[in-house]
Amino acid sequence: MEVVTLPLPPSLRSKLQAAGYSTIDSNVSPVELARDVCITHEEALGIIKLIPTSNVSPCGTGASSALDFCGQNAWDLFRHEKAKRRIITSCHDLDNILGGGICTKEVTEICGVPGVGKTQLGIQLAVNVQIPAELGGMGGHAIYIDTEGSFMVERAVQMIESSVVEIMRRAMLDPQVDMEALKSEVNVDKFLSQIYYFRIHDVSEQVAVINTLEKFMIEHGQVRLIVIDSVTFHFRQGFEDMALRTRLLSSLSLKLMALVQKHDLAIVLVNQVTNKITQEGSEVVPALGESWSHACTNRLILYWRDGQRFASLFKSPSLPTATAAYEVSAKGITDAFQTYKKAKYI
Amino acid sequence: MATVTTARSLLKKSKKCSTGCRDLDSFLRGGFPCGSVTELVGESASAKTQLCLQLSLAVQLPASEGGLNGSSLYVYTENYFPFRRLQEIANHMVATRRKEGRPFASNDRSLRPLNVNTLASGKSFCPVKARRNLNTAGSASMVCEGASNPCNRVFVQGIQTADNLLEYLDYLYTLLIHPFLLPVKVIVIDSIAALFRSDFDNTADEMKVRVSLYFQVAAKLKKYAEEFNLAVVVTNQVTDSFEPEMPLSKSLFGMSRTQDSEVLVTSGRRVAPALALSWTHCINSRLFLSRSYGSGDLVRRSMRVVFAPHLPTESCDFEVTSEGVRGLSMKLSSTITGTPPKIRTDPSPTSYSDHRELARIPVTPPRCDLHSSDDCPSSCDRLFEISQSQRVVETPPFTPTRRKVDVIGETARKETITLQLKLFR
Numbered sequence: 193m194e195v196v197t198l199p200l201p202p203s204l205r206s207k208l209q210a211a212g213y214s215t216i217d218s219n220v221s222p223v224e225l226a227r228d229v230c231i232t233h234e235e236a237l238g239i240i241k242l243i244p245t246s247n248v249s250p251c252g253t254g255a256s257s258a259l260d261f262c263g264q265n266a267w268d269l270f271r272h273e274k275a276k277r278r279i280i281t282s283c284h285d286l287d288n289i290l291g292g293g294i295c296t297k298e299v300t301e302i303c304g305v306p307g308v309g310k311t312q313l314g315i316q317l318a319v320n321v322q323i324p325a326e327l328g329g330m331g332g333h334a335i336y337i338d339t340e341g342s343f344m345v346e347r348a349v350q351m352i353e354s355s356v357v358e359i360m361r362r363a364m365l366d367p368q369v370d371m372e373a374l375k376s377e378v379n380v381d382k383f384l385s386q387i388y389y390f391r392i393h394d395v396s397e398q399v400a401v402i403n404t405l406e407k408f409m410i411e412h413g414q415v416r417l418i419v420i421d422s423v424t425f426h427f428r429q430g431f432e433d434m435a436l437r438t439r440l441l442s443s444l445s446l447k448l449m450a451l452v453q454k455h456d457l458a459i460v461l462v463n464q465v466t467n468k469i470t471q472e473g474s475e476v477v478p479a480l481g482e483s484w485s486h487a488c489t490n491r492l493i494l495y496w497r498d499g500q501r502f503a504s505l506f507k508s509p510s511l512p513t514a515t516a517a518y519e520v521s522a523k524g525i526t527d528a529f530q531t532y533k534k535a536k537y538i
Numbered sequence: 539m540a541t542v543t544t545a546r547s548l549l550k551k552s553k554k555c556s557t558g559c560r561d562l563d564s565f566l567r568g569g570f571p572c573g574s575v576t577e578l579v580g581e582s583a584s585a586k587t588q589l590c591l592q593l594s595l596a597v598q599l600p601a602s603e604g605g606l607n608g609s610s611l612y613v614y615t616e617n618y619f620p621f622r623r624l625q626e627i628a629n630h631m632v633a634t635r636r637k638e639g640r641p642f643a644s645n646d647r648s649l650r651p652l653n654v655n656t657l658a659s660g661k662s663f664c665p666v667k668a669r670r671n672l673n674t675a676g677s678a679s680m681v682c683e684g685a686s687n688p689c690n691r692v693f694v695q696g697i698q699t700a701d702n703l704l705e706y707l708d709y710l711y712t713l714l715i716h717p718f719l720l721p722v723k724v725i726v727i728d729s730i731a732a733l734f735r736s737d738f739d740n741t742a743d744e745m746k747v748r749v750s751l752y753f754q755v756a757a758k759l760k761k762y763a764e765e766f767n768l769a770v771v772v773t774n775q776v777t778d779s780f781e782p783e784m785p786l787s788k789s790l791f792g793m794s795r796t797q798d799s800e801v802l803v804t805s806g807r808r809v810a811p812a813l814a815l816s817w818t819h820c821i822n823s824r825l826f827l828s829r830s831y832g833s834g835d836l837v838r839r840s841m842r843v844v845f846a847p848h849l850p851t852e853s854c855d856f857e858v859t860s861e862g863v864r865g866l867s868m869k870l871s872s873t874i875t876g877t878p879p880k881i882r883t884d885p886s887p888t889s890y891s892d893h894r895e896l897a898r899i900p901v902t903p904p905r906c907d908l909h910s911s912d913d914c915p916s917s918c919d920r921l922f923e924i925s926q927s928q929r930v931v932e933t934p935p936f937t938p939t940r941r942k943v944d945v946i947g948e949t950a951r952k953e954t955i956t957l958q959l960k961l962f963r
Contacts, residue, residue: 305815305818306815306818306819306821306824306845307818307824307844307845311847312847315847336545340760340822341573341574341575341760341763341764341822342574342822342847343545343548343847344552344571344574344847344848345545345548345549345552346549346552346567346848347847347848348545349549381546384544384545384546384548384549385544385545385546386544387544387545387546388542388543388544389542389543389544389545389548390541390542391764393757393760393761393764393765394757394761408542422819424819425753425756425757425819425820426753426757428749428750428753428816428819429750429751429752429753429754429756429757430750430753430754431750464819465815465819466815466816467814467815467816469742476815521850522850
């Protein structure tokens with residue numbers, strides 16, 4: 193390993209070079225190195241840690257850490273982007289404006305007034321992520337972090353039942369699918385046992401659970417979706433120190449971002465809305481303030497208009513702002529009724 | 539501390555508490571859900587309290603009848619607690635059960651009879667600071683005596699300010715972890731609006747405090763609901779809704795505060811639930827109780843699901859009789875999107891609801907016991923006439939003696955002191 197390529201402070205690098213090290217091997221002993229270069233044992237250990245153990249040179253074909261260090265090029269990112277998988281929402285129009293569904297490796301926020309269907313969409317996604325891979329789904333598990341107590345398991349059962357029927361109907365049309373194997377995989381019991389449920393009672397628990405998610409992911413590698421319903425509830429009580437709240441929230445969002453980058457999963461955050469007092473009166477805006485709106489990759493706003501539920505993609509780095517009508521029925525999230533069938537693009 | 543479970547194991551845990559009426563239970567898919575907060579919202583005299591009273595008794599029923607075999611806690615903030623009405627509903631419930639040979643849940647158990655004295659002496663339950671006079675409703679006139687009286691398992695607590703409520707909820711934890719009778723399975727707060735509507739100004743600062751309090755109260759309630767698997771029911775008042783629809787450009791995507799398809803109408807006026815949007819985020823489900831007048835004294839009552847994670851937006855008619863709140867199953871209208879409850883302006887006298895009303899008029903007119911003898915007081919006939927003209931037999935009158943609000947006393951005291959300082963400096 194070339195000494196010049198190592199990310200070292202200049203003083204150390206010149207000491208190494210002065211001692212005659214132009215290249216350095218990962219199996220050099222730290223004691224020897226410290227003696228040769230006249231540095232402390234800790235510094236020597238630090239240097240050895242920086243040396244990648246693989247023998248592949250930076251210019252080779254494999255992705256080495258040195259190249260990673262320099263970043264990826266946009267072409268690689270584009271390839272990754274295309275490989276991203278999506279969780280369908282069960283409403284075609286909504287899927288269309290989202291580019292096929294809720295994207296993995298991204299944080300999506302859903303906000304809206306009470307009763308518009310935020311929790312319904314959350315539960316629906318936790319069901320849909322489990323659609324088997326051979327039928328175009330992801331065949332993954334889901335984590336549902338419930339801070340408000342709105343997760344109703346009987347509602348989840350309803351959605352799963354109609355989802356199972358739909359999966360079976362689709363499987364019938366596909367001759368390659370092994371129906372027997374599918375039946376053991378796709379049933380209400382199985383689906384329910386693949387939704388991991390956390391019930392959170394206060395802010396510290398919420399932070400703690402999000403901290404432990406990383407470890408939980410290692411044990412449950414199948415998880416492809418995390419729903420936090422809602423991220424807001426415990427942050428709206430008893431916070432005297434608003435700066436502390438902002439700090440907590442931003443560290444929380446950083447952790448979620450890291451999690452989503454590292455694992456092939458989607459994170460869906462449910463947010464509430466609040467009245468913002470302006471000079472002309474008040475308006476309804478997503479809660480948690482301005483700084484929080486940077487925390488998510490996509491923001492989906494759910495609202496009522498003329499007795500119809502609409503979802504609007506308000507923020508997205510890659511998709512245009514668009515609106516789609518949807519409906520909540522006994523089956524779960526569905527397409528809107530005839531009159532509102534067409535998605536309206538703004 | 540939060541632990542992870544799977545949705546499958548939740549299925550076993552999820553329970554509902556019966557409302558005490560089969561038709562309403564089937565409308566609510568089994569009753570009020572445990573582990574979540576349900577709000578009953580409606581104008582005054584829309585039977586919110588009636589339903590809560592009935593619920594606090596129905597929770598004592600055995601599981602086979604939809605109850606939870608537990609006791610209930612009733613926090614009242616508005617009026618004096620309607621002991622007499624509770625007793626009346628309880629008597630009816632006990633009587634029907636005796637007739638059918640089904641005992642009330644508590645009868646099978648060997649229970650320590652509970653009275654105010656044992657509670658007051660049971661200091662171990664009460665931390666010294668937060669000790670309050672906890673009464674059971676059973677201390678009112680008793681018909682079925684001793685431990686078998688269902689009112690004995692309705693714990694009653696009056697609360698006058700929002701801060702007191704929060705303090706009381708802290709104290710409540712000790713009550714919940716030491717269930718000395720049946721475990722508490724229902725907490726009723728009647729009403730939450732009274733606490734928050736009185737004490738706060740409309741300034742931005744006060745609003746902030748208020749919203750923070752909403753969330754603190756809700757978080758506590760939800761914590762208990764989940765930890766002890768109990769149902770929490772709060773009632774809320776309504777305000778008249780004058781607010782014109784907001785111009786679309788101003789609000790975010792024309793996001794309206796209420797679901798504008800579902801304007802809440804009661805007694806022919808448009809109303810909105812009291813307490814702001816923030817409170818709406820604090821509850822899991824909202825049920826709207828409305829009443830509308832036909833001709834004369836006829837009242838049509840209806841319950842509608844405004845939002846609930848497990849229920850479609852449907853509505854269901856009900857009536858209030860001396861036995862309690864009874865759903866009218868034939869009127870169950872099932873719509874997915876929901877249409878506002880239509881106000882019947884001119885009901886034909888032969889309509890369904892009229893039959894129900896007419897059926898409630900006693901067949902034998904109420905006369906005094908001495909009517910046949912000569913001792914009958916002269917007012918008897920007059921009473922008879924009145925009772926004939928009063929077609930609807932509603933809740934028995936209870937005296938709404940408002941409790942003295944401590945806050946005023948407090949401010950008064952403060953003002954006295956400042957005045958004294960000014961005068962005698």
